[in-house]
Amino acid sequence: MTVHARAKAVETIRTAPLFDIVVDLNPRLEFGNGGALGRRVLFGAAGGSFEGPGLRGEVVAGGGDWALFRPDGTMLLDVRLTLRTDDDELVHMTYQGRWVIPPEVRAEMADPATRFRIDPARYYFRTNPLFETGSTRYAWLNDVVAVGTGYLVDGGVAYHVERVL
Structure with a gap:
């Protein structure tokens, strides 16, 4: 039996903004x-x-990305962060992802003084955040699957994160 004979039509995946970080x-x-x-x-x-609709705060220092750069230049992300909401609740955020920099962009990306100016449309930088918290106010995050689009900023990295509905 072929796969398509057992596959069902399901709702198209939709997203809504969760936050920018x-x-x-x-x-x-x-x-x-x-x-x-x-x-x-x-x-x-x-x-x-x-900051996002109904959710804002700070990234607590101490987490990070234990990244692996494959020989082909693709970066595999392995991130663990602690978020502290503006009402003093803690949220553990983890994500993996891929950052694929095409060969024609790599030379520009090598300069730390200017690489954040490179248009993010010129590379592929996607993540899959998951959350964990004991906060009753933010317990809904424990059941959220999210997707993020990353890009460089001066002094760091940023993501636009969408909640998968």
């Missing part, structure tokens, strides 16, 4: 080349902020 970064820490897997780098979170 800017994560300020510490100087990166290089773990070096791990062989065939690639080069491991820690981009430590130094702080930041987030």
Whole structure:
């Protein structure tokens, strides 16, 4: 039996804005080349902020992205952050993702003084945030699947995050 004979039409995936987040970064820490897997780098979170409909606050320093740069230049994200809402609740945010920089953009991306000016449409930077909190006010986040589009900003990285409905 073929797959399409058992597949059903389902609702088209829809999203709604959750928040925009800017994560300020510490100087990166290089773990070096791990062989065939690639080069491991820690981009430590130094702080930041987030804001969206009904949700805003700060990024607590201390999390980060334990990124792996594959030999083909694609970065695999492995991020853990702590968010503190403006009403003092804590939310654990994790995400993985892919940042694919085409070969023709890599030379420009190598300059830390100007790479944040590169149009994000010239690369693919997507994430899949998940959340965990014990807060009763934000417990709804425990059941949210989100998607994010990333881009560089001066001194850090930013994401537009959408909740999958």
